[in-house]
Amino acid sequence: MVGETLATKFVSMGHKVKMGSRTANNEKATAWASKNGGLASHGTFADAAIFGEIVFNCTSGQVSLEALQLAGRENLQGKILVDVANPLDFSKGMPPSLTVCNTDSLGEVIQRQFIDVKVVKTLNTMNCLLMTNPGALKDPGNVFICGNDDSAKAEVESLLRSFGWEKIIDLGDISAARGTEQLLPVWVRLMGKLGTAMFNFSIVQ
Amino acid sequence: MVGETLATKFVSMGHKVKMGSRTANNEKATAWASKNGGLASHGTFADAAIFGEIVFNCTSGQVSLEALQLAGRENLQGKILVDVANPLDFSKGMPPSLTVCNTDSLGEVIQRQFIDVKVVKTLNTMNCLLMTNPGALKDPGNVFICGNDDSAKAEVESLLRSFGWEKIIDLGDISAARGTEQLLPVWVRLMGKLGTAMFNFSIVQ
Numbered sequence: 001m002v003g004e005t006l007a008t009k010f011v012s013m014g015h016k017v018k019m020g021s022r023t024a025n026n027e028k029a030t031a032w033a034s035k036n037g038g039l040a041s042h043g044t045f046a047d048a049a050i051f052g053e054i055v056f057n058c059t060s061g062q063v064s065l066e067a068l069q070l071a072g073r074e075n076l077q078g079k080i081l082v083d084v085a086n087p088l089d090f091s092k093g094m095p096p097s098l099t100v101c102n103t104d105s106l107g108e109v110i111q112r113q114f115i116d117v118k119v120v121k122t123l124n125t126m127n128c129l130l131m132t133n134p135g136a137l138k139d140p141g142n143v144f145i146c147g148n149d150d151s152a153k154a155e156v157e158s159l160l161r162s163f164g165w166e167k168i169i170d171l172g173d174i175s176a177a178r179g180t181e182q183l184l185p186v187w188v189r190l191m192g193k194l195g196t197a198m199f200n201f202s203i204v205q
Numbered sequence: 206m207v208g209e210t211l212a213t214k215f216v217s218m219g220h221k222v223k224m225g226s227r228t229a230n231n232e233k234a235t236a237w238a239s240k241n242g243g244l245a246s247h248g249t250f251a252d253a254a255i256f257g258e259i260v261f262n263c264t265s266g267q268v269s270l271e272a273l274q275l276a277g278r279e280n281l282q283g284k285i286l287v288d289v290a291n292p293l294d295f296s297k298g299m300p301p302s303l304t305v306c307n308t309d310s311l312g313e314v315i316q317r318q319f320i321d322v323k324v325v326k327t328l329n330t331m332n333c334l335l336m337t338n339p340g341a342l343k344d345p346g347n348v349f350i351c352g353n354d355d356s357a358k359a360e361v362e363s364l365l366r367s368f369g370w371e372k373i374i375d376l377g378d379i380s381a382a383r384g385t386e387q388l389l390p391v392w393v394r395l396m397g398k399l400g401t402a403m404f405n406f407s408i409v410q
Contacts, residue, residue: 095380097308101387141409144391171394175300179391182306186349186384189376190408202407203395204344 002084002128003058004032009132011039013162020048020071049075054082054155061087061106062099068114077116080152082159083107083177084123084131086184095188098181107177111148118152120145121177122160125187127197134164141200142167146176169203207289207333208263209237214337216244218367225253225276254280259287259360266292266311267304273319282321285357287364288312288382289328289336291389300393303386312382316353323357325350326382327365330392332402339369346405347372351381374408 007017019029019042029042041051049055049071059067064085068076087099087106100106107121122145123131134140143165147153157168171179183201191197212222224234224247234247246256254260254276264272269290273281292304292311305311312326327350328336339345348370352358362373376384388406396402 095383102306102390103302137409139409141407169395169398171391171398176391176394178300179394182387182390185307185387186376186381189381189384190374193374193376194408194410196410199408199410202346202409203399203404204342204346204407205399205401205404 002131003056004028005128005132006056006058006084007032007040008036009163011036015039016051017041018043018048018051020045020067022067022070045071046075049079052079054080054159056082056084057110058084061085062089064106064110065113068110073114073116076114079117080149080155081110081114081117081119082123082156083110083119083121086124086181088184095185098184101178101182103178105175105177105181107146107174107181111174118147118149119174120147120149120152120156121174121180122146122156125180125183126200130198130200132163134166136198137200139202140165140167141202142169144169144171144176144180146171146174146180148173167202207336208261209233210333210337211261211263211289212237212245213241214368216241220244221256222246223248223253223256225250225272227272227275250276251280254284257284259285259364261287261289262315263289266290267294269311269315270318273315278319278321281319284322285354285360286315286319286322286324287328287361288315288324288326291329291386293389300390303389306383306387308383310380310382310386312351312379312386316379323352323354324379325352325354325357325361326379326385327351327361330385330388331405335403335405337368339371341403342405344407345370345372346407347374349374349376349381349385351376351379351385353378372407 007019010017016039021029024044033040033042045067088096089099090096111119212224215222221244226234229249238245238247293301294304295301316324
């Protein structure tokens with residue numbers, strides 16, 4: 001759902017997008033590509049990694065490493081990898097726990113395992129419908145970004161601005177992913193309390 | 206600092222406050238009491254627990270259980286315990302980690318160990334100068350509250366309102382403390398980024 005929302009938004013803005021899946025003929029990816037015109041295509045994770053100038057990890061956090069290994073280290077090398085995933089474990093029911101947290105984070109794990117990739121963590125603290133459409137909220141709040149490579153963050157920030165994001169907070173290196181991933185437990189609670197996923201964190205000063 | 210800020214505020218509002226410490230003649234507590242007039246007094250943790258209708262845990266999260274044991278189970282029995290503490294571990298330098306998180310929280314640990322106490326977790330997601338003075342920010346943002354006892358939460362909410370808090374979000378039972386305590390890692394990052402502790406989380410819809 002996250003990948004499809006982001007992919008559709010990028011195509012609508014004139015970007016070419018290849019949606020990667022475990023198999024080349026994934027049913028949902030095929031349907032998405034055939035519905036979204038000439039800029040949209042699909043293939044394996046490796047196909048998508050080869051194709052993209054910028055690669056988005058929109059997989060479930062528990063399978064992100066496996067998906068990225070299928071994408072291929074050599075295909076990702078030197079590229080920007082925007083990590084939107086959260087290491088949520090729903091296997092024991094609600095509320096979910098995190099498979100990694102506190103002194104480590106999924107963003108850091110990915111960066112350590114793919115040292116030649118420029119991991120930028122962002123957009124993981126909100127629902128995907130808000131990611132691509134901050135104007136849906138009167139006050140859209142903040143989007144956080146972190147990563148070790150400043151020029152990669154600048155490129156991703158310009159994508160965020162193209163979605164309409166204005167209040168972008170750069171929290172520093174990828175270890176700040178500990179902070180943003182640990183926002184999820186209260187996010188899940190808030191979703192239950194507010195009865196909607198269309199809300200966001202705003203930092204007021 | 207948290208305890209002194211809260212205690213001073215309560216005295217200024219006409220409440221009687223006894224500040225508890227490990228020893229009856231703690232230098233800071235003595236100085237605080239002598240400076241704050243007839244409503245202010247000091248004593249041991251046990252003295253404070255006996256004295257208070259509502260007890261505030263403003264200790265460092267790592268020593269909270271020890272302080273509460275010194276306060277005495279029998280002295281706390283049936284009372285509201287407002288837990289403002291965070292289980293932050295600064296022993297390995299910055300950034301701090303959490304001594305308990307993810308599938309448990311300090312709030313829950315306290316509630317489990319003191320089953321006859323009505324633990325209400327609140328105010329732990331902000332600097333103490335903001336806790337007692339939400340008007341310091343043009344938009345003060347939200348204060349979260351959670352706990353198992355609805356009437357205890359209602360009493361604490363009325364204290365929060367007396368400080369000026371309006372946007373109070375009740376996240377449910379004490380297990381929601383996992384969420385609010387896990388806000389601290391990003392809070393610490395934000396403090397470094399913003400160069401101030403006078404900020405807050407606001408939930409925008």
